[in-house]
Amino acid sequence: MDETLAAVLSYLPPPAVSSSASLSSPFTAASPDGSEEEDRIGRLPDAILRNIVSRLPTKDAARTAVLSSRWRHLWTSTPLVLDDGAAGFAPAADAAALASHPGPVRSARLASSQDPEVDASVFASLAARGVEDLLVAVNGSWPVEWRVPSDVLGCAALERLWIGLCQFPDISGAAPALLSLQELGIVHSTVQDRDLHALIPRCPVLETLAFALSQDYPRYVHIWSASLRCVVIWKSMLREVHLDDAPNVDRLLVEPIADAATHIKIIKAPKLKILGYFDVGLHQLKIGNTVIKIDTKVKPSAMVRTLRTLALKVQFGVEDQVKLVPTLLKCFPCLETLYIMSVPSEAPVNVNIEFWDQVGFTECVYSHLKKLVIEAVRGEDSELAFAKFVMERAQMLEDMRVLVDGSCSRDVVLSHLSSEGCVSADATVLVERHDGAPWTFQRAIDLSQSDPFGC
Helix, strand or coil, X not given: CCXXXXXXXXXXXXXXXXXXXXXXXXXXXXXXXXXECCCCHHHCCHHHHHHHHHCCCHHHHHHHHHCCHHHHHHHHHCCEEECCCCCCECHHHHHHHHHHCCCCEEEEEECCCCCHHHHHHHHHHXXXXXXXXXXXXXXXXXXXXXXXXXXXXXXXXXXXXXXXXXXXXXCCCCCCCCCCCCEEEEECCECCHHHHHHHHHHCCCCCEEEEECCCCCCCEEEEECCCCCEEEEECCCCCEEEEEECCCCCEEEEECCCCCCCEEEECCCCCCCEEEEEECCCCEEEECCEECCCCCCCCHHHCCCCCCEEEXXXXXXXXXXXXXXXXXXXXXXXXXXXXXXXXXXXXXXCCCHHHHHHCCCCHHHHHHCCEEEEEEEXXXXXXXHHHHHHHHHCCCCCEEEEEECCCCCHHHXXXXXXXXXXXXXXXXXXXXXXXXXXCCHHHHXXXXXXXXXXX
16 A cells, blocks of 8 residues: 555544455354254344444445345345445446445545546446545545536535545535535645635534545635634644634644744633644743733733643653743643643753742632643753742642653653652652553544543
């Protein structure tokens, strides 16, 4: 498999069918004398048998029709799951499968073709059959040229749409009818800014919007949506991410990429609870009309009091980044959980560790912070000075974890922190080896995760 396609597929949701299921197991039981007994599986109710068929790869599901008369009608009466392997069918095979199956299509996992007429017929048929779950991945090169046919915009029953290594459908000549779409993912693909911002308001129940590995377009993501809950920007070259009018967004999740200086602006997001990873050296934050800088006097208009979980990436060897951290914390006065990823500095300097003694009252640290996790700690004085700052002030602290990397002595860090003590009598301080953070793209897009950064 092409390496680029394999990388893209690793970000896409898993197949709807079992990758290991097959018809290799017998469907009849043998008697002690070797004769064939009655088809015991075939005696199960139709509803259970349809469930079995729906979990098979498409070719095997179709083959069940030849097992016996009992199975003959199950294939055609089971909602079609069009999926055969990691990259899906070739479109000619897709068209043949759709022609042989009269029923609805529950989900489809498709690959590209060099025949635009076949592609168009497949997508038109999917739209007509009420496909609910559609994933399109193209085995191509960058920059991508193949464009998803605009027929997909007419899939009124579509609940989930993911595209990889494609260009998004051209919506200029069509009015999208994605009235049921709840999840939209774009991986290493191109969607023009104007198309994206025309599409989002036309998806009235969209809850999750995710971008991964985006390089050229979109450049700007401005959210005007009453339904969105989760926005994920993962290793993408975006210039701006704005929550303009997002009354139900409760999480903005970002995995930074080097040299992507993204502007994050929070204008109207009254339910925002989770933000991160915010890279203090790359990202720029604006709340309302206030740009957050080192010397910013944070006023109530520049505070997000709903935020409960914040994740930061900080180079503790860069003084400007260290000095920005307390200003950021003052923007989120009700913060309860804080993750700090310590990032190595190319040219570290001796940051004035007495700086933390001069930081004024920080409401979230003094009155609300319950959990602190500092990851990839190398034992630098600046890292430990920040840990001391929290331990001496966080009166509500319950759980503090310091995860050291392989170059650092766990015992040295533990000894240093043990000598400091916590102002909170209920606090537990653990120093552990850093075995790699569980932070993944699949975890980020999972709305069931109350804490996507959690260890």
